[in-house]
Amino acid sequence: MKKILMGNHAVSYGALLSRVEVIAAYPITPQTQVVEELSEMCAQGKLKARYINVESEHSAMAACIAAEQAGARTFTATSAHGLTLMHELLHWAAGGRLPIVMANINRSMAPGWSIWTDQNDSLSQRDTGWLQIYCESNQEVLDSIIQAYKIAEQILLPVMVILDAFVLSHTFEPVDIPKQELVDQFLPELDYPYKLDVKNPCSFGSLLPPEYYLELRYKVQKAMEEAHDVIIKVDKEFQQVFGRSYGGLVEEYRTEDAELVLVASSTVASTSRMVVDQLRDEGVKVGMIKMRFFRPFPTKEVTNILKQAKKVAVIDRNISYGQGGIFCEEIRSVLYNIDRQEKPPVFGYIAGLGGRDITPTTIREILSHTLKEDKPKENIIWIGVKH
Amino acid sequence: MDRGQALKTTIPEQDYMTSGHIACSGCAAPIAMRYCLKALGEKTILVVPACCWTIIAGPFPYSSLKVPLLHTAFETTAAAASGVRAAIDIKGDTETTVVGWAGDGGTFDIGIQALSGAVERNEDILYICYDNEAYMNTGIQRSSATPWGAWTTTTPAKHPEDKPKKDIIEILVAHQIPYAATATVAYPHELMAKVKKAKGIKGSRFIHILSPCPPGWRMSDELTIKASRLAVQTGIFPLYEVEKGRKYTITVPRKEGVPVTEYLKLQRRFAHLKPEDYDIIQKNVDRAYDRLLRKTKQSETL
Numbered sequence: 001m002k003k004i005l006m007g008n009h010a011v012s013y014g015a016l017l018s019r020v021e022v023i024a025a026y027p028i029t030p031q032t033q034v035v036e037e038l039s040e041m042c043a044q045g046k047l048k049a050r051y052i053n054v055e056s057e058h059s060a061m062a063a064c065i066a067a068e069q070a071g072a073r074t075f076t077a078t079s080a081h082g083l084t085l086m087h088e089l090l091h092w093a094a095g096g097r098l099p100i101v102m103a104n105i106n107r108s109m110a111p112g113w114s115i116w117t118d119q120n121d122s123l124s125q126r127d128t129g130w131l132q133i134y135c136e137s138n139q140e141v142l143d144s145i146i147q148a149y150k151i152a153e154q155i156l157l158p159v160m161v162i163l164d165a166f167v168l169s170h171t172f173e174p175v176d177i178p179k180q181e182l183v184d185q186f187l188p189e190l191d192y193p194y195k196l197d198v199k200n201p202c203s204f205g206s207l208l209p210p211e212y213y214l215e216l217r218y219k220v221q222k223a224m225e226e227a228h229d230v231i232i233k234v235d236k237e238f239q240q241v242f243g244r245s246y247g248g249l250v251e252e253y254r255t256e257d258a259e260l261v262l263v264a265s266s267t268v269a270s271t272s273r274m275v276v277d278q279l280r281d282e283g284v285k286v287g288m289i290k291m292r293f294f295r296p297f298p299t300k301e302v303t304n305i306l307k308q309a310k311k312v313a314v315i316d317r318n319i320s321y322g323q324g325g326i327f328c329e330e331i332r333s334v335l336y337n338i339d340r341q342e343k344p345p346v347f348g349y350i351a352g353l354g355g356r357d358i359t360p361t362t363i364r365e366i367l368s369h370t371l372k373e374d375k376p377k378e379n380i381i382w383i384g385v386k387h
Numbered sequence: 388m389d390r391g392q393a394l395k396t397t398i399p400e401q402d403y404m405t406s407g408h409i410a411c412s413g414c415a416a417p418i419a420m421r422y423c424l425k426a427l428g429e430k431t432i433l434v435v436p437a438c439c440w441t442i443i444a445g446p447f448p449y450s451s452l453k454v455p456l457l458h459t460a461f462e463t464t465a466a467a468a469s470g471v472r473a474a475i476d477i478k479g480d481t482e483t484t485v486v487g488w489a490g491d492g493g494t495f496d497i498g499i500q501a502l503s504g505a506v507e508r509n510e511d512i513l514y515i516c517y518d519n520e521a522y523m524n525t526g527i528q529r530s531s532a533t534p535w536g537a538w539t540t541t542t543p544a545k546h547p548e549d550k551p552k553k554d555i556i557e558i559l560v561a562h563q564i565p566y567a568a569t570a571t572v573a574y575p576h577e578l579m580a581k582v583k584k585a586k587g588i589k590g591s592r593f594i595h596i597l598s599p600c601p602p603g604w605r606m607s608d609e610l611t612i613k614a615s616r617l618a619v620q621t622g623i624f625p626l627y628e629v630e631k632g633r634k635y636t637i638t639v640p641r642k643e644g645v646p647v648t649e650y651l652k653l654q655r656r657f658a659h660l661k662p663e664d665y666d667i668i669q670k671n672v673d674r675a676y677d678r679l680l681r682k683t684k685q686s687e688t689l
Contacts, residue, residue: 022473024466050473055504059466062459062501066434066470069457072477074470088460196455196471198430198483205458207446 005175007168010138011077011103011161012037013175014145016047017183018101021072021190024052024063026082029115030165031105034077057082061089061102068098069204071195073149076100079165080107080121087125090158094129094220096205099152099159099192101145102130106266106317107165108354116355117165119266119318123294123326129220131159131227132294134265138173140246143238146178150187150234155223165355167267178242186241224296231293249298251290252305254280258287260370261309261344263302263331265291268315268358275363286367291327299334306335309344313370315363317352324380325350347376351383398575399425408451410443413601413608415615416517417443417451418572420488423515426582429454430483432475434468436498437461438490439524439600440517462497464489465505468512476511484513484586490598491518491532495553506562506591513585513592516555519600527603534623535671536664537656538605544659551671556595556629563632564591571597571624573615574639581628581638597624605655617650622676627683635686637679647672 005013011034015023023042025035041047050067054060057078064074078086083104093100104122108114122132133148135141141163148159163169196204208216232248239245253273255261264272269290279286289305291298306312316325323329328348335343347370352358362383369381403424410417416439424431433456435441441458445451459467468487475483487505489498494516505512521539522528529539531553542548559567565588570578578596585592597618601608618624622641629635647669651657660668 021477022470024470024473048477050477052469052473053508054466054469055500055507059463059469059501059504062463062466063470063473066457066459066467067474068470070432070471070474070478072474074474089463092460196432196457196475198432198455201429201453201455203444203447203450203452203456203458206444206448206450206456207441209446212447 001177002174003177004172005138006033006170006172007138007141007163008033008105008170009037010142010175011145011163012041013177014142015075016041017178017180018146018149018187019073020047020049020075022050022052022064022067022074023076024054024060024067024074025076026054026057026060026078028057028079028082030107030169031077031079031082031103034103057085058089061086061093064100065089065093065096065098068100068192069096069196071190071192073190074100075102077103077105079105080109083121084109084124087128090125090128090130093158095216097156097194099149099156101148101152101159101161103145103161103163105165105169106162114354115165117167117317118353118355119326122160122162123318125160126295126326129157129224130295131157133159133161133292134294135161135163135168136267136269136290138168138171138175139244141168142175142177143242143244143246146183146187147234147238151227151230153190154230155227157220157223157227162266164267182241186237227296228300246292249293249296250301251292253288253290255287255289255305257285259285259310260367261306261312262286262288262363262367263291263312263314263327264288265294265327266317268317268352271358271360272315272363275360275367278360279367284371294327297330297334302331303334303338306331306344307338307340311370312344312346313366314346314348315358315366316348316350317358319350319353324348345375347373347381348379349381349383356384398422398579401425403429403431403453405451405453408443408445410439411602411608413611414439415572415598415600415611416440416519418611419517419578419596419598422572422575422578423582424454426579427484427486427586432471432483432485433457434459434464434471434485434487436464436489436493437524438493439519440488440490442524461493463501464493464498465510465512465514466501468514469505469508469510472511485511487512487514489514489516490524491516491520492522492530494518495531495555503562506559506564506593509564509590511589511591513594515594515596517596517598519598519603520552521603523600523603536660536668538659539656547659559593560629560632562591564593565589565631566592566628568593568628569595569597569624569626571615571619571626573612573619574626577626577638603656605658606653610653614650614653617645617653620645621647621650622672623647623650625676625679627679631689633687634689635679635682637683641676
């Protein structure tokens with residue numbers, strides 16, 4: 001069944017179809033419709049879940065952690081200041097090996113107050129141990145929520161499904177809503193192996209002396225490494241059941257003979273795809289990769305694709321102050337170890353912070369600049385800064 | 388007494404705590420836990436934030452408890468207890484008692500937002516605060532539960548605590564929760580009766596237990612029970628309960644003619660106080676006790 005859904009409601013439908021059992025959430029623009037819709041679904045009895053109207057995002061994540069530890073499939077959604085308020089507990093969720101799924105609507109951090117999109121909120125959570133999926137369309141949002149539970153519950157790590165504020169969260173698109181029976185077949189009921197149980201009393205999160213701690217963190221990293229193949233497998237299974245797939249960790253677009261490869265994520269990937277087509281028509285050998293997953297980082301895919309290219313241009317709608325665009329820095333880092341003496345120069349562009357539009361013209365400007373220059377003259381090439 | 392017979396106790400023998408926990412000697416917190424679990428029974432899930440009990444419960448792979456325990460972040464006790472409740476409810480278990488078990492720092496200070504949120508939602512949880520009147524696990528720093536005049540490492544004797552102890556019960560009562568009560572380990576039957584009463588009530592329940600800390604209170608470790616009893620007898624820590632936010636009942640009245648100095652002089656955290664300081668404390672305690680008596684008299688029926 002197809003429906004015209006806003007991105008936020010695509011999230012809600014994803015959670016509904018995944019039969020989440022506990023939702024703990026707090027409103028924040030531009031996420032609010034996600035939880036409003038879920039609250040309505042619970043009230044109508046369409047979704048048999050406990051909905052906890054917590055007093056903060058911090059408590060939302062605390063309640064999700066505890067509910068998941070008690071064996072329930074849990075969900076929450078947030079954005080920007082809500083996500084960053086949760087930071088401590090994001091470490092807790094991953095360290096506790098709890099397969100929680102959360103949607104985050106990418107919104108810029110204050111000051112000054114901004115409700116518009118950029119990626120600094122979610123990318124600031126890079127080292128917490130959460131998998132991160134950046135979505136491009138409302139269909140991908142809904143599908144990724146379902147995939148996220150399947151991945152999370154296999155590797156026992158939490159997953160964040162991310163979409164751009166307004167550009168996706170408030171944009172209405174036709175979305176195919178899969179049949180519940182098919183989702184049930186794809187995503188069986190959660191059987192969490194390590195839970196609070198009065199018949200088998202165990203302690204969770206006890207004081208951990210140095211002789212154990214390192215091994216637990218080693219296992220988190222191993223689970224992240226294992227996630228790579230699980231993501232690809234789950235995406236293939238999804239294709240078999242629902243007829244849609246997203247390339248696993250990255251999606252390649254017209255990269256086969258591309259001399260210049262553009263790297264983009266989220267909705268910027270849609271715009272980039274169109275510009276790639278235009279330039280191809282003009283005879284420029286350009287392709288694109290869409291970074292669907294940021295964690296685990298698709299090291300193998302990125303390396304294999306980019307080592308064929310003569311030049312790489314990365315668009316970052318984010319910044320790590322004192323270094324540069326975050327996707328760009330990670331890409332430079334994984335390319336460092338390739339055998340070839342001549343590595344492709346990686347041009348790092350920062351654009352669209354605070355929700356400033358990244359238009360086809362912006363992307364054309366980025367590609368023209370990359371074609372014109374032999375090497376990046378600066379670590380960061382800023383696009384559209386008014387002086 | 389017939390010496391041939393084993394000592395009979397009216398406290399149930401069944402224990403849900405083991406020996407070999409690692410609390411400091413004389414600590415009231417494990418005594419309180421032991422009595423509470425005797426009253427609650429095996430169908431209990433504990434949620435414990437950062438506090439002395441993080442340590443007392445034992446490091447991995449050991450545990451001093453025979454009930455499930457979820458350790459949680461400092462400020463999240465009530466939110467995490469809400470999460471456990473929601474999960475077991477949806478799975479069909481409405482019988483198990485979910486207990487948030489936190490110190491005064493985790494309750495009066497850093498956890499009060501989550502606590503207020505949870506009890507305002509009237510979550511079906513029992514929240515027990517064992518109050519040792521400072522951040523004892525980090526080494527005796529003042530909290531908003533530290534009483535007026537007390538020395539701590541962050542309120543040194545030259546500038547002792549100069550604010551009154553936060554009235555946590557009144558904060559909970561203002562949320563109109565079904566049950567709020569105080570207790571001490573010097574009156575174990577009374578403490579267990581309150582826990583059992585709380586167990587039988589649906590919705591948010593709060594029990595505030597005074598928990599003497601010999602190292603933090605600078606007193607000898609055999610004085611825990613004596614200090615707990617004197618806190619009640621002097622009226623410094625009156626034992627009472629408040630039902631549905633409106634019915635006040637004093638459960639153990641204070642003893643006439645026991646001055647606050649008997650309690651204060653046991654503890655070297657008050658050693659720097661001058662006679663006029665004792666007078667101030669006595670007056671404040673008398674005033675607070677009179678206020679409580681008035682609330683009892685004026686309190687509405689349920």
